[in-house]
Amino acid sequence: MADPILLVGAGQASASCAAKLRALGYDGPLVILGEEQAAPYQRPPLSKKYVSGELALERLFVRPLSWYAEEKIELRLGIRVAALHADAHEVTLDDGRRLRYRQLVLATGSRPRRLAPEIGGDLGGVFTVRNLADADAIAPELQAGRRLIVIGGGYIGLEAAAVAAQKGLAVTVIEMADRILQRVAAAPTSDFFRALHQAHNVAIREATGLAGLVGEGGRLTGVRLRDGTVLPADLAIVGIGILPNDELAREAGLAVDGGILVDAQCRTSAPDIFAAGDCANFLWGGVRTRLESVQNAIDQAEHAAGIIMGGSADYDPKPWFWSDQYDVKLQIAGLNRGYDSTVVRPGKRPQSQSVWYFRAGHFIAVDAMNEALAYALGKKAIEAGKSPDPAALADPNSDLKSLLA
Template sequence: MSDPIVIVGAGQASASCAAKLRALGFDGRIVIIGEEKAAPYQRPPLSKKYVSGELALERLFVRPLSWYDEEKVELRLGTRAAAIHPAAHEVEFGDGSRLNYRDLVLTTGSRPRRLPAAIGGDLAGVYTVRDLADADAIAPSLRAGAKLLVIGGGYIGLEAAAVAAQKGLSVTVIEMADRILQRVAAAPTSDYFRALHQARGVTIREKTGLAKLVGEGGKLSGAELSDGSFLPADLAIVGIGILPNDDLAKAAGLAVEAGILVDGHGRTSDPHVYAAGDCANFPWRGERTRLESVQNAIDQAEHVAAAILGATQDYDPKPWFWSDQFDIKLQIAGLNRGYDSTVLRPGKRPGTQSVWYFRQGRLIAVDAMNEALAYALGKKAIEAGKNADPAVLADPESDLKTIFA
């Protein structure tokens, strides 16, 4: 077939899929469609080194721009895919033109949840951190002495808080749940990062929601909080979760449920349409799963590329994640979903520790704070299905290498 493999969404997953197709010997046309004008780039540094000015734009790119020419991968940037027509094997663009495809890969990613305009979400000075435009808009406001309100105590919010505090801003994080990181981590990890931020001058207010943002002349000036207090603010960063970009798939009649439903090959309800990355909801170990990580974007996209060319193995990810806050690198191996007990293991160096997650007595995940060995050994053990005695793990004098030998 002469029609190209078309990839909609120009991020980490799209570049990985295209590269894998070429590595596996596919020599036909590959077209990447991206709504942004920038070539595929890494998103995690946006809320950290890029927004702080430590990382140049060129270093964000997943591949050098020359790679796309060398590998004959067509980039159509600044182009919006308005609709897909699976029966006709067509992608329709905003100007009404259409492109036929042999197979279509949706790597449309996700978008941040935004505050409604009714509570001030449309005021100038209110930001999310998801793409280059967001980071570029925020950067000039990160000036020493400014008052920043971070709404949401998840990883994105805490990373932004850390960058701002290091640049001399007065930072307050509000979290409506009982504790920061409640959705993604156990209490010992929350306790660790709460103490870390407070020691660096960040104010953490848990069990505190947002009533509304207020402004003067359309510009943010402060926030009314759920406890009745008022907090002055020059800018606000909203980190209250993300939503999968599954609208194109839904409008095309593809099966959608908290993301684009795919099988173990990454195939949607249409045999010639696939999905990978944040937008894909896939079966894993008896449950439907969406993984929001760079690792998954790369691995699943590569898996889809192989499936398009005939591979039949189901996708079986080995989840890992990370977060950089101040001088602490948090490394996470496994998925702590459904954990029923944890073990806190103090590190031998000041300010280091690891938290180990168990479900029905089996080790399923580990959080390692500046503990590279705990992360590496834990990741290897989890992937191999090895277990550990919680009592032995809790003893900082025990030898991790011996425990997982």
């Protein structure tokens, strides 16, 4: 029997790569290896509708289980790849078995940064939100009247804060940087979401350093700030960023630097090994880049499948992202990296606006809060290489369609 194409990691990227391989005519053996017991599922809803109980487990799955059988895709779950042997075209599983491969796609994803045990990171009641087990552990803890401290004011933390506030918890967000969302958004977007959360009685504490967590009997009781203040807490959610799962590649001798290094065709430094999704670090716009998004996981994995099947095009993503908080839908088109100016365009209704990013006079990204038209037109303009006039853009009475035509 011919050696299979192995997909390591049973997430959105592997499911997308497998589907694309079949769509492109690959009819050979295809195996997905995943550490979790669950079939590939969507992760973004975990911190939103799933943890709140609005979304059933069945609706998380990327594909029904029957699809894998129909497409003759072998799904091996609850299995960890312990070692990769690039020269031998083999992997060793955690039970000692070895599997050969024809080509291999590393779609190992990422994991949340955690607080060190030395400062209380291992106390009961301290959570991260990354996988199904995390969300299942948090859900029963979200009880009205309890006190939640969210550590980190990024999108994951703010989404968790919104869910908890709506369930009646007393929520405080602490952020070490000068403002929430500082790493990913301009000040007007931070201002919008700060006001939104404060309107829902969430306390936002910015420029606030964390000294550690305190507990009793192994369970969290409070969060100690660097100024000595202790905030009482029944639970904490830590959202301080993610790390690429690149250890398997590193230990196998592949080139790794803040993720698995790949070329423009998603190839790693080893023959017949590709990488896609959160774990892949690729050159884009002259800068090494990891895009932490579902869109990139799907598109990059599908691109890798195309290369495996004989394609030669470079991967050129068109980034987009989203976040749901309360009744606000944030949609982001483009990547604001390196922006030097912004334009705020008021929305047509309450709790809506858009923030437009420019670099050297060129439009590069937009944050659209309850402004679907701004998002759609901004995305189209970025893909077409068009830049609206900033002054006209700032005028809420100007016609957005004509500005971006």
